[in-house]
Amino acid sequence: TALLEVNHVSKQFGNDSKALSDVNFTVNEGEFVSIIGPSGAGKSTLLRCINRMIDATGGEITFDNMNVMNLKKKELKMVRTRIGMIFQHYNLVNRLSVIENTLHGILGKKSTIAGVLGLYNQAEREQAVRILSMLGLGEHIYKRADQLSGGQKQRVGIARALIQNPRMLLCDEPIASLDPNSAKTIMDHLRTISSQMGITVIVNLHQVDVALKYSDKIIGINQGQVVFNGSSKDITKED
Ligand code: ADP
Numbered sequence: 122t123a124l125l126e127v128n129h130v131s132k133q134f135g136n137d138s139k140a141l142s143d144v145n146f147t148v149n150e151g152e153f154v155s156i157i158g159p160s161g162a163g164k165s166t167l168l169r170c171i172n173r174m175i176d177a178t179g180g181e182i183t184f185d186n187m188n189v190m191n192l193k194k195k196e197l198k199m200v201r202t203r204i205g206m207i208f209q210h211y212n213l214v215n216r217l218s219v220i221e222n223t224l225h226g227i228l229g230k231k232s233t234i235a236g237v238l239g240l241y242n243q244a245e246r247e248q249a250v251r252i253l254s255m256l257g258l259g260e261h262i263y264k265r266a267d268q269l270s271g272g273q274k275q276r277v278g279i280a281r282a283l284i285q286n287p288r289m290l291l292c293d294e295p296i297a298s299l300d301p302n303s304a305k306t307i308m309d310h311l312r313t314i315s316s317q318m319g320i321t322v323i324v325n326l327h328q329v330d331v332a333l334k335y336s337d338k339i340i341g342i343n344q345g346q347v348v349f350n351g352s353s354k355d356i357t358k359e360d
């Protein structure tokens with residue numbers, strides 16, 4: 122069943138030409154989807170419209186049967202806890218440790234006094250350690266974020282998203298700053314998160330070969346428009 126539906130979505134920044142025009146696709150529960158396209162195609166804009174970091178100018182986005190473009194502040198906060206974000210530049214807090222950065226992902230708590238003070242309970246800490254161990258970071262939980270390699274930083278980014286128990290992860294060029302080995306580790310973890318945890322994963326990529334290797338579905342975007350929507354098999358057949 123469809124977890125995410127994007128219908129006729131467009132986005133225009135100011136008077137510029139449209140960054141997205143009439144974008145349509147659906148993503149099923151647990152699916153691993155890659156969005157590929159050249160730089161400037163609109164991939165990042167699309168993900169930011171889905172989690173409402175920015176507002177689309179037209180169309181409709183439905184996530185878990187909710188109209189994402191039409192949410193009150195409370196509902197929007199709730200939707201954001203169900204949608205984890207992974208960024209190209211990790212967006213960690215450098216002076217905080219690995220486990221503190223992970224716990225920082227508990228978005229709902231950030232507006233409480235305990236959250237502001239960085240106070241987390243035992244269950245939350247144990248959950249953070251479990252997730253970090255799963256991602257191979259069990260021995261680094263007290264290291265400062267700025268002491269980590271890029272690949273390790275991105276795994277903390279994934280841990281920070283997972284701790285909020287999301288239904289879906291939106292990953293914006295998660296491997297674009299990584300060497301091939303670290304990139305493979307990250308993609309393998311994302312694939313496991315989709316196949317074994319049942320979490321829907323959407324990844325922006327510009328490498329077609331990586332998309333072919335990992336994805337259930339590939340959506341090609343160019344100049345703000347969907348130019349391809351199919352499985353890896355469909356692409357290989359055309360070549
Ligand atoms: P991609 O992620 O595929 O590289 P983006 O979504 O970042 O592409 O960009 C799509 C288009 O939208 C580009 O032309 C870009 O310059 C433009 N764009 C993105 N963000 C903004 C913004 N905040 N203000 C104005 N234009 C933007």
Ligand code: ADP
Pocket residue numbers: 172174201202204205206228231232
């Ligand atoms: P708060 O109001 O709790 O401080 P914000 O919505 O202002 O939270 O976002 C704070 C930080 O969280 C920002 O850096 C933003 O990029 C990031 N963020 C926003 N939405 C999400 C999301 N769905 N998942 C993870 N991080 C997010």
